[in-house]
Amino acid sequence: MIVRYASGSFDEKFSMVYFKMKHENCWSRITEKYDISIHTLKLLPYKDKNAIYGIFEIRVNNKHNLKEFLRSLNKESTIKNVTSLNLSELKRSVYIMDLYENYDGMIQGKLNDYNSIFYFDIVKGGLEEKYAVLPSENVKELKNDLQSLGDLYEFRAKYLKNFYDILAPYFTFSPIEMQIIVEAYNHGYYDIPRKTGIRELADSFGLSKSTVQEYIRSAEAKALSSIKLFKLMDELKEG
Template identity: 25%
Template structure:
C-alpha cells in the first residue's frame, strides 16, 4: 500500500474561504454520492465565532446546503454541509480508487492524506489534478506504508482481541458488543481485556504516527 500527502489550492472551491483566517477545519466524516453529484461533509471547525464563515459558506456556489452547526466548546464547532461532487477533489480520488484517510483545510489549502494499493492510481490522481485548471498541487509526498508492520508489533493475544473486537462491532457507534461480553468470550477479566485492547491500539497508532 502507498501513502501520499497532498497539499493543493483549489480555486473557486469553498476551501478558499479559509484564506487569511485563523481557522482550521478537519474532516470527521464524509459521504460521496456520485449519482446525485453531492458530497456530504462533517467537519470540526477550530477558531473563533464561525458565524461569518458559515454565512459565506451558505452563499458559495459549490455549497448546496449547510445542514447544521453545533458548538462543542470554546473555539470548537462541528459543521455539516452538502457540496458539489463534480468539482471536488474527492471525486478525483474516488474515481481512481484512492482512499482519503484525512483532510485538513487551513489558509486556503486542502491537505489530504491518502492511501492507494499501487503507484499507478496515485500517478493517475496527480495527472488528473494537474489537468484541472483551477487546482494548483503544491505538495506531493509518497511512501510505502504497510499496516501489517503495525499488526506484527502486537502479541498473539493482542492481535486476536483487536481483530475480534473489530469484527464484532466493538468500535461501532453504538457498540454491537460490550467489553464485558468480549472478556467473557476470551475467558479473561474485563480489566485484563481492556489492558490488551488499549495496548494494541496504542501500538497501531504509534506506528501510524511514526510513519507520518
Template identity: 20%
Template sequence: MRNINYYNLILLDLSYVHEVDWTANLTDFDWVYRVTQAGFDYSRGEVVEVATLRINRKDDLRQVFNSLRKHDIDIVYFMGINPGYPKYVKVIVKGNIDLSTRFLAQELGLLEVYAYYTNGVEHWGGFLAFNRESIDQFLKEVINYGKVINESLKALKIEDLIAANTSKLDVFLNSSEYRVLKYAFERGFFNIPRSISMDELSKELGLSKSTIDRYIRSSLSKILKAIIWREN
C-alpha cells in the same frame, strides 16, 4: 476490476490550495476544519461531509459560513460544542460532487485516510493507492482545480500494516472485513509471490472477487487510519 498489487501500497500525503472551493480564500485568520466522515449521494451529484470546525472569533465564523454559501455549499446542520471562543462547531455540509477532491480520488481508485483544512490549505494525509499510475493520474487532474503546495509518497507493506494491529483488528474492522482480510493474509494472498489467487479466494470464501476487493480496500484504509491516529 483494476489490476491491483496489494503488496505494493503507496501513501500520498498532499497539501493543496483548492482554488475553486470555499477553503481557498479564507487565509486572513486562523481556522481548522477537520473532516470526520464523508460520503456521496450519487443520485443528486453531491458530496456530504461531517466535520468539526475550530474558530477563534464570531466574525471569523461568519466568514466561513459566507464562503460556504458563496460556493453553493449547503450547511445542513451546525451546533457549537463549547461556550465562548475559540469555539468548536460540529457541521454537516453538502456540495457539488464535480468539484470534490475526495470524489476525484475515489474515481481513480484511491482511498482517503483523513483530511483537514486550515487557513486556506487542504491537508490530505493522505490517500492510499494500490499502484503508482493512479497517483500520477490524480496529481495530473487535481491541478486543474488548484495548486499543489507539497506532496510526498511513502511505500507501505501489507504485512507491516497488519502486524502492527493484529491484536486490534477485530475492534475497528467489521466482521466481514476482518474475516476476509484475516483469511486472505493467512492463505498467503499478500505473499510475494502469492500463495493463492483472487479466483481461489473467491471460491473458498464463497464471495465475488469485487466483494473481496472492497473488503480488503476498506480494511487497509481503516488500519492505516488507526496507525496515523495513534502516532498523532
C-alpha cells in the same frame, strides 16, 4: 464462485499519498479569508447526483469569525446546502457541521474516483493538506488530476508496507479483552477523576487484579495501534 488464495501481501498494492495544495474552489479560498481550521470527519460521495455529503470539524477563535465564515460559505457555488451546525462536546471553540457540496471539481470527488480507502485532512490558511490511501497503480493519475484543480505545492507517495496500519482490526482483540475494556470505559475507569478501579473491575469479572490489569494493558496497546498510522503520516509529510 471459487476464491483462490494469492500468496504475498498488500505491501505494494496500496500507497499512502500526502499532498498540499491551493484548490481553486471553496475550502482554500474561504480559509484564506478567516482564521479557521477545518477537518473532515466523514464523507459520503454520490457521484451520480454530483453531490458529496460531509461531516466536518471546525475550529474557530471567536463567534464573529464563525458567523462571517458561515455567511461566506452559504454564498459558495460549490456548496449545495449547510444542513446543521452543532457545538462540539470536545472544546468550546470546536464545532461540528454537516453539508452537501458538489462532487465535480472537488478534491474529495477525485479521491473517490481513484478508489481511496482512507482519508485525512487539515484545511487552514488557504491551503489543504491531505493524506489518502489508494491503489498504487492510481497514484500517478491522481497527481495529474490534482494539478488540474489548482496549485499543487507538494505531493509524495509511499508504499504501505503494513496494510493493517490504516484499518481497525476487530479480531485482534480477544473476547475477554473486549468485555473488560468496554466495562472499564462504561464504569468510568478512564474518567477524570477515575470513578472505578482495577479492584472493582476484577471483582465484577471474578478475576484477580493482576489478570484484569494484564487484559486492560493488552487491549489498550491494540487500541492505540492507530499511533502507527499517525507516525507513518508524519514520516511521509517530512519526506
